Amino acid sequence: MTDSKAAVCVLGGGSFGTTLANLMACEGQNVTLWLRDQDVADHIRTQHENPRYLPGYKLDARLQVSTDIEATIAAADLVFLAIPSGAFRSVLQEVGPSLAGKQVVSTTKGIEQPGFLMMSQIVEQEAPQAKVAVLSGPNLAKEMAAGELTATVIASEDEALCNAVQDVLGSKNLRVYASQDRYGVELGGALKNVYAIISGMAVALGMGENTKSMLITRALAEMTRFAVHMGANPLTFLGLAGVGDLIVTCMSPQSRNFRVGHALGKGETLEEGVARLGQVAEGVNTLKTLKQKADEEGVYMPLVAGLHAIVFEQQPLGQVIGKLMSAEQKHDVEFSAFMSCTPIKEQ
Ligand SMILES: NC(=O)C1=CN([C@@H]2O[C@H](COP(=O)(O)OP(=O)(O)OC[C@H]3O[C@@H](n4cnc5c(N)ncnc54)[C@H](OP(=O)(O)O)[C@@H]3O)[C@@H](O)[C@H]2O)C=CC1
Numbered sequence: 175m176t177d178s179k180a181a182v183c184v185l186g187g188g189s190f191g192t193t194l195a196n197l198m199a200c201e202g203q204n205v206t207l208w209l210r211d212q213d214v215a216d217h218i219r220t221q222h223e224n225p226r227y228l229p230g231y232k233l234d235a236r237l238q239v240s241t242d243i244e245a246t247i248a249a250a251d252l253v254f255l256a257i258p259s260g261a262f263r264s265v266l267q268e269v270g271p272s273l274a275g276k277q278v279v280s281t282t283k284g285i286e287q288p289g290f291l292m293m294s295q296i297v298e299q300e301a302p303q304a305k306v307a308v309l310s311g312p313n314l315a316k317e318m319a320a321g322e323l324t325a326t327v328i329a330s331e332d333e334a335l336c337n338a339v340q341d342v343l344g345s346k347n348l349r350v351y352a353s354q355d356r357y358g359v360e361l362g363g364a365l366k367n368v369y370a371i372i373s374g375m376a377v378a379l380g381m382g383e384n385t386k387s388m389l390i391t392r393a394l395a396e397m398t399r400f401a402v403h404m405g406a407n408p409l410t411f412l413g414l415a416g417v418g419d420l421i422v423t424c425m426s427p428q429s430r431n432f433r434v435g436h437a438l439g440k441g442e443t444l445e446e447g448v449a450r451l452g453q454v455a456e457g458v459n460t461l462k463t464l465k466q467k468a469d470e471e472g473v474y475m476p477l478v479a480g481l482h483a484i485v486f487e488q489q490p491l492g493q494v495i496g497k498l499m500s501a502e503q504k505h506d507v508e509f510s511a512f513m514s515c516t517p518i519k520e521q
């Protein structure tokens with residue numbers, strides 16, 4: 175067991191970073207939240223609320239806040255990263271050397287292009303002396319901030335790091351399960367955002383419950399097919415970071431990706447939907463990145479291709495749906511085929 179009072183920091187003061195840091199503060203952990211906005215930091219320190227990203231949620235008075243990233247990292251043993259993928263590398267480039275020897279956990283659900291890199295792979299590049307893990311699961315920030323029960327997955331080849339995260343983050347409201355499939359867990363968190371956009375669109379169009387169930391189930395088959403091709407363990411997609419996160423993000427209007435899809439379904443442009451959200455919806459960039467990679471790798475992903483055609487190729491919705499419904503009818507469950515495929519690739 176690790177020291178439960180290990181110093182922890184969370185980099186990124188958006189909805190998820192604030193929520194994670196607050197959950198740990200509520201458990202009496204020594205935790206500091208770093209964010210770049212001085213006004214928001216002052217508000218959290220004095221009013222115990224993040225007015226920009228979690229208005230109306232009372233934060234624990236023991237939560238420490240800083241705008242000094244170097245001092246925050248220097249004082250921490252365990253560093254959580256909750257920076258959107260578009261800014262992830264630039265922040266890592268700034269602080270990479272300071273992360274040497276630290277335990278670093280990425281919570282960011284996006285993919286960097288070019289290179290099709292997961293965020294933990296960026297950590298490996300920019301902070302090669304750090305120990306790396308990823309955290310992912312059905313974790314809508316606002317529900318967690320409200321104390322709703324859920325679970326998440328900490329994935330790393332480093333068992334001590336998984337144990338450390340279970341110690342500091344696990345609580346009566348949050349179960350933290352371990353996995354060794356870092357790549358699969360991270361890929362699951364990024365891919366499901368694309369299908370949440372499709373689900374939001376289906377809801378806006380008034381589609382039936384059967385339709386939504388079909389979409390989620392075929393989404394799971396499609397994302398697993400891609401992930402296995404890329405070297406992930408198919409069983410990971412039966413867990414919290416796979417089907418668990420897919421279900422919540424495809425079903426909840428709290429999901430920002432779902433909301434972007436809903437706006438599209440109501441006839442708004444992508445730009446309008448994203449602007450009204452005012453928060454990050456990682457699925458938009460992931461859609462572009464994933465479509466390109468699936469084409470390069472020759473992986474069959476009709477839902478991804480269909481959404482891409484609607485959003486970026488101006489194809490009429492009705493035409494795309496017609497094409498999807500008249501595609502070749504293949505196998506339902508592909509997991510048996512996945513199980514007999516070659517072992518997980520070195521990533
Ligand atoms: N919210 C959720 O329910 C969950 C989110 N995640 C993932 O966590 C990641 C972060 O998302 P989330 O917190 O929700 O995003 P939000 O949109 O709520 O907040 C984004 C945060 O990132 C900060 N930021 C943006 N660019 C930079 C930068 N260059 N340097 C420092 N800080 C920066 C913003 O600061 P500023 O306000 O100053 O611009 C803001 O604090 C995403 O990848 C998301 O997929 C994972 C699980 C759940």
Ligand SMILES: O=C(CO)COP(=O)(O)O
Binds near residue numbers: 315431
């Ligand atoms: O990843 C999430 C829930 O697990 C949050 O999803 P959104 O980014 O779509 O809000």
